[in-house]
Amino acid sequence: MAGNEEALAAVILAAGAGSRMRSALPKVLHPVGGEPMIAHVLALAREAGAARIVVVVGHGGEEVARRLPDLLPEGAAAASGEAGALPGAGGHGAPGAAAPARPEIVWQHERRGTGHAVAMAAPLLADFPGDVLVLYGDTPLIRPETVRSMQDARRAGHAVVVLGFHAAEPGDYGRLVRGADGTLERIVEARDATAEERAIPLCNSGVVLARARLLFDLLSTLDDDNAAGEIYLTDIVAAARARGESAAVVLCPEAETLGVNTRADLARAEAAFQARRRRALLEAGVTLVAPETVFLARDSEIAADVVIEPFVVIGPGVKIGPGVHLHSFSRLEGCTIGSGATIGPHARLRPGTRIAAGARVGNFVEIKNAEIGEGAKVNHLSYVGDASVGEAANIGAGTITCNYDGVMKHRTEIGPRAFIGSNTALVAPVRVGAEAMTGSGSVVTEDVPDGALAIARARQVTKPGFARRLMARLGAMRARCEKAAGRE
Ligand code: UD1
Numbered sequence: 265m266a267g268n269e270e271a272l273a274a275v276i277l278a279a280g281a282g283s284r285m286r287s288a289l290p291k292v293l294h295p296v297g298g299e300p301m302i303a304h305v306l307a308l309a310r311e312a313g314a315a316r317i318v319v320v321v322g323h324g325g326e327e328v329a330r331r332l333p334d335l336l337p338e339g340a341a342a343a344s345g346e347a348g349a350l351p352g353a354g355g356h357g358a359p360g361a362a363a364p365a366r367p368e369i370v371w372q373h374e375r376r377g378t379g380h381a382v383a384m385a386a387p388l389l390a391d392f393p394g395d396v397l398v399l400y401g402d403t404p405l406i407r408p409e410t411v412r413s414m415q416d417a418r419r420a421g422h423a424v425v426v427l428g429f430h431a432a433e434p435g436d437y438g439r440l441v442r443g444a445d446g447t448l449e450r451i452v453e454a455r456d457a458t459a460e461e462r463a464i465p466l467c468n469s470g471v472v473l474a475r476a477r478l479l480f481d482l483l484s485t486l487d488d489d490n491a492a493g494e495i496y497l498t499d500i501v502a503a504a505r506a507r508g509e510s511a512a513v514v515l516c517p518e519a520e521t522l523g524v525n526t527r528a529d530l531a532r533a534e535a536a537f538q539a540r541r542r543r544a545l546l547e548a549g550v551t552l553v554a555p556e557t558v559f560l561a562r563d564s565e566i567a568a569d570v571v572i573e574p575f576v577v578i579g580p581g582v583k584i585g586p587g588v589h590l591h592s593f594s595r596l597e598g599c600t601i602g603s604g605a606t607i608g609p610h611a612r613l614r615p616g617t618r619i620a621a622g623a624r625v626g627n628f629v630e631i632k633n634a635e636i637g638e639g640a641k642v643n644h645l646s647y648v649g650d651a652s653v654g655e656a657a658n659i660g661a662g663t664i665t666c667n668y669d670g671v672m673k674h675r676t677e678i679g680p681r682a683f684i685g686s687n688t689a690l691v692a693p694v695r696v697g698a699e700a701m702t703g704s705g706s707v708v709t710e711d712v713p714d715g716a717l718a719i720a721r722a723r724q725v726t727k728p729g730f731a732r733r734l735m736a737r738l739g740a741m742r743a744r745c746e747k748a749a750g751r752e
């Protein structure tokens with residue numbers, strides 16, 4: 265095959281109303297692993313090497329369209345506004361090699377079936393010189409390996425490749441009808457099937473890989489003469505066979521094909537996703553003391569010999585170096601942690617946090633958009649936001665960076681080996697120099713030079729004997745009151 269014919273475009277169907285979710289949020293934006301379901305599908309398309317990605321939206325499409333640019337996996341934003349200018353750029357199986365595609369949006373205003381939905385992408389892709397992979401915004405668990413098997417089947421010469429599975433309960437799924445040679449002859453929807461066809465356990469996941477020109481050509485010939493009165497994507501198989509093209513089935517485990525229609529399905533998808541991610545970490549040499557209590561994201565990068573105690577939640581965008589220890593009840597998102605650091609228990613690391621090697625972040629500490637230097641300690645009850653903390657600095661208990669003046673955020677800089685006394689309020693913008701100190705309870709509003717001590721609190725006044733005299737006076741006062749009350 266010529267290089268061009270290996271180019272891939274993805275069409276992601278996301279036009280369903282999702283009414284069974286009973287939600288104001290469009291179905292494909294409901295999260296799995298802390299990210300909208302459709303983000304998983306976009307990542308899959310990218311990983312498969314898609315040079316173009318077309319999302320078909322309908323109900324709630326404005327909101328989906330608005331959110332799509334935020335859902336680009338890391339690095340994708342660089343591909344800028346050249347939507348659709350990259351056909352052929354994404355060779356097969358080269359994730360990250362080509363500039364990743366920006367999703368393009370097309371509308372399906374009327375829900376007339378899966379074939380009709382895919383056909384909405386024809387104006388953008390009918391002349392695409394490669395393959396089209398049809399995916400679903402509400403089916404987030406398909407693995408890249410599975411798509412690669414489909415691409416292998418395409419390369420073996422099948423014009424249409426359908427992803428199938430053996431269903432525990434075939435129910436309403438379309439059934440895959442194969443010929444004696446094992447190739448796919450047609451797909452029959454359950455409601456159009458004979459009793460004999462319904463007895464086939466091999467079901468259609470809906471995921472299809474086909475030569476683009478053939479796919480859109482076939483779609484334009486289909487009608488809605490069936491039980492649902494819809495244009496079925498599935499009908500392209502028989503239509504391709506009628507033209508002498510060959511079609512094949514690639515199988516995957518049923519769990520991958522789980523589509524989300526209800527909140528119960530969403531919970532099932534989350535459980536399956538987490539189970540998969542936990543298994544992968546255990547295999548990669550990460551200790552999960554109680555795996556079922558640890559929650560991970562699609563892109564969590566966690567090195568070997570990290571120990572994760574029970575009840576830790578890791579959101580999107582987290583990278584953790586070797587030997588890090590995460591204590592219980594910590595929550596991390598959008599942060600990087602250097603080797604050997606310890607975090608928590610009860611730590612909250614928010615986006616933009618970078619913890620250097622060997623640093624210690626203790627209990628009830630919140631860090632946001634801040635760098636904590638190598639070997640620095642923030643051990644108790646602190647908020648560090650919009651700040652940099654130098655190496656080996658010690659941040660005393662109860663230290664607060666006052667980063668927000670009600671309108672703007674300001675930065676706090678703390679130099680290497682500085683010592684911030686307990687309960688210091690650092691009113692940003694402010695800088696504490698290298699090896700400088702602040703006295704406990706200080707409200708620091710001015711920069712502290714390197715090596716200096718700043719004390720910014722009222723001086724202590726001590727009155728000898730005062731406490732005893734005061735208590736005696738108060739005791740006598742109470743006795744008089746009680747006596748007066750007794751006389752009434
Ligand atoms: C479809 C397949 C069936 C397969 C099943 C797997 C067809 C005709 N049937 O059936 O063989 O076993 O999926 O789950 O393809 N969609 C749109 N616009 C439409 C119609 C559908 O965007 O006009 C989207 C839906 O939002 C959904 C997906 O396509 O995400 C599948 O549609 P759905 O109606 O659920 O198809 P099924 O009847 O389940």
Ligand code: MG
Pocket residue numbers: 523
């Ligand atoms: Mg369905």
